[in-house]
Amino acid sequence: MTTLARKFNDTDPNVRFLEEVSERTAGVSRLEMCIQCGTCGGSCPSAADMDHTPRMLFALIRAGMREEALSSNTPWICVSCYHCVVRCPQDVHIADVMYTLKSMAIQAKLYKDSTAPDFSQTFVDMVETYGRSYEFGLATRHYLKHFPLRMPSMAPMGLGMLSKKRMDITPKRIEGIEQLKAILARAKQLEVVS
Amino acid sequence: MNKYLFYPGCSMDTSARAYNESLMAIRDVLEIDLAEINDWNCCGATEYLGINLIPAYALIARNLALATKQANGTRTVVASCSACYLNLAKADHYMGEREALNVHVNDALAAGGLSYKPGSLEIRHLLDVIINDIGLDFVRSKVVKPLKGLRVAPYLGCMVPRPDYKKRWSDHEHPNELDRLLKALGAEVIDFPLKTHCCGGHMTQISPSTAFELIRRLLQSADQYRADVMVTVCPMCQMNLDAYQRETNQHFHTNYQIPILFFTQLMGVAFGKEPKELGFGRELVKANQAMSRIGVETPTEEPKVQPRRKKPTGLPMPTMPGEAVEEE
Ligand code: SF4
Ligand code: SF4
Ligand code: SF4
Ligand code: SF4
Numbered sequence: 001m002t003t004l005a006r007k008f009n010d011t012d013p014n015v016r017f018l019e020e021v022s023e024r025t026a027g028v029s030r031l032e033m034c035i036q037c038g039t040c041g042g043s044c045p046s047a048a049d050m051d052h053t054p055r056m057l058f059a060l061i062r063a064g065m066r067e068e069a070l071s072s073n074t075p076w077i078c079v080s081c082y083h084c085v086v087r088c089p090q091d092v093h094i095a096d097v098m099y100t101l102k103s104m105a106i107q108a109k110l111y112k113d114s115t116a117p118d119f120s121q122t123f124v125d126m127v128e129t130y131g132r133s134y135e136f137g138l139a140t141r142h143y144l145k146h147f148p149l150r151m152p153s154m155a156p157m158g159l160g161m162l163s164k165k166r167m168d169i170t171p172k173r174i175e176g177i178e179q180l181k182a183i184l185a186r187a188k189q190l191e192v193v194s
Numbered sequence: 195m196n197k198y199l200f201y202p203g204c205s206m207d208t209s210a211r212a213y214n215e216s217l218m219a220i221r222d223v224l225e226i227d228l229a230e231i232n233d234w235n236c237c238g239a240t241e242y243l244g245i246n247l248i249p250a251y252a253l254i255a256r257n258l259a260l261a262t263k264q265a266n267g268t269r270t271v272v273a274s275c276s277a278c279y280l281n282l283a284k285a286d287h288y289m290g291e292r293e294a295l296n297v298h299v300n301d302a303l304a305a306g307g308l309s310y311k312p313g314s315l316e317i318r319h320l321l322d323v324i325i326n327d328i329g330l331d332f333v334r335s336k337v338v339k340p341l342k343g344l345r346v347a348p349y350l351g352c353m354v355p356r357p358d359y360k361k362r363w364s365d366h367e368h369p370n371e372l373d374r375l376l377k378a379l380g381a382e383v384i385d386f387p388l389k390t391h392c393c394g395g396h397m398t399q400i401s402p403s404t405a406f407e408l409i410r411r412l413l414q415s416a417d418q419y420r421a422d423v424m425v426t427v428c429p430m431c432q433m434n435l436d437a438y439q440r441e442t443n444q445h446f447h448t449n450y451q452i453p454i455l456f457f458t459q460l461m462g463v464a465f466g467k468e469p470k471e472l473g474f475g476r477e478l479v480k481a482n483q484a485m486s487r488i489g490v491e492t493p494t495e496e497p498k499v500q501p502r503r504k505k506p507t508g509l510p511m512p513t514m515p516g517e518a519v520e521e522e
Binding site for chain 2: 049121131133156168190
């Protein structure tokens with residue numbers, strides 16, 4: 001009896017998935033060090049709303065299950081509270097891995113609900129245009145698109161914030177906006193090569 | 195006079211105006227010199243990090259680069275917003291931890307004629323500076339009106355004590371710094387079990403019911419401990435707990451009325467400053483009843499201003515509920 005020679009492709013993106021996630025995370029992610037202890041899920045205030053606990057999600061990543069991992073709602077439900085991060089026995093940069101997964105899901109268009117990606121994108125568009133965030137414009141554009149029915153219930157708050165001068169009607173722009181744009185344009189090119 | 199470079203963040207002159215006003219009012223008492231970083235930009239909050247890595251860090255690092263150029267005799271950057279503080283600290287920390295990130299971010303900064311060497315600045319939250327540089331003995335010596343009888347829930351939120359790259363806090367889950375500060379002001383501080391739990395962050399915008407549940411837990415706990423007010427150290431926490439308290443109540447058919455104040459406002463009261471200098475009255479859940487309990491009269495209403503419609507500068511702006519109501 002012979003064993004059939006099976007060919008594995010070393011460049012298979014699924015085989016390389018863990019590496020890729022780790023590579024695209026800001027610091028040294030230490031995702032490879034996860035021992036699947038489950039401390040993260042047990043510490044998470046949002047676990048009940050997640051498709052997968054962080055531990056399960058990391059198991060999917062290791063198993064190369066790209067599509068399942070990138071379409072999980074878990075990174076979108078993560079509120080970056082860092083409870084899991086300070087408790088993880090392996091110092092996995094869990095919250096930062098969640099950010100990485102969001103950006104990968106956006107690029108692969110695998111997110112299931114567009115509310116969060118749209119919110120982030122609207123926010124980023126404003127920052128890229130003005131250099132400052134602009135709550136008034138942000139909330140309005142976002143609510144109209146995603147929660148039109150909440151608009152009436154938001155009215156008292158919106159009015160309160162306006163009359164108490166806690167919201168700007170017009171956005172502020174930084175002086176060095178051209179400098180900032182040049183920096184971000186270069187950063188986006190680098191994002192592609194890295 | 196302790197000198198600092200100051201990163202106010204976008205909220206300080208909008209939603210967290212009361213934080214800014216009260217901080218400016220107590221600067222002289224604390225003998226601190228806060229030099230605002232010239233032409234700082236938004237740190238991207240928790241939004242940019244989830245879109246593009248290098249641009250997100252380059253956006254943050256521009257502020258660090260500007261700060262290093264602005265010599266005013268210090269290398270300490272103070273942020274008043276927890277999310278700003280963490281973002282600035284994160285960029286400095288990860289650029290130091292991972293050379294590839296450092297190289298890319300500096301490559302991007304160079305396109306704007308800037309650079310930043312990780313480790314050249316010390317990034318700290320305002321509360322840390324008050325506790326560890328100025329010190330509680332000094333604070334205590336400045337108290338002229340102790341907050342005797344005011345029951346305060348000290349709420350830190352998540353991003354100040356965690357992940358705590360530089361190990362500055364007494365504990366990651368139950369740090370005592372804010373409690374000690376409020377006690378130094380003479381307040382009655384409850385042992386708030388949820389002091390570093392999450393307020394929902396940007397979930398109020400994305401998944402309101404998730405956020406309302408997190409907000410409800412905080413309000414309920416503070417209420418059970420019979421807190422008169424809750425104190426925050428972050429514009430976003432204050433915004434979530436104050437501005438969304440009404441909606442949270444509607445959602446759960448509850449009726450919590452817990453005023454949410456900034457710690458600097460209570461410091462100002464204890465230092466004998468006028469409440470109107472300290473941004474009182476800007477909170478949506480009014481603090482005047484709670485404060486009158488300790489004999490402090492605070493304004494309830496800001497003078498009403500008619501929002502004037504300006505030419506939209508660039509963005510196609512839909513109307514805000516407030517504006518629509520006025521037109522009708
Ligand atoms: S706590 Fe850390 S080691 Fe444990 S499962 Fe989560 S990520 Fe893995
Ligand atoms: S950082 Fe995210 S995953 Fe970790 S405990 Fe908080 S919400 Fe859960
Ligand atoms: S965290 Fe918020 S307030 Fe701070 S700079 Fe960023 S957007 Fe502005
Ligand atoms: S408590 Fe809320 S605003 Fe404050 S850091 Fe946590 S999520 Fe952000």
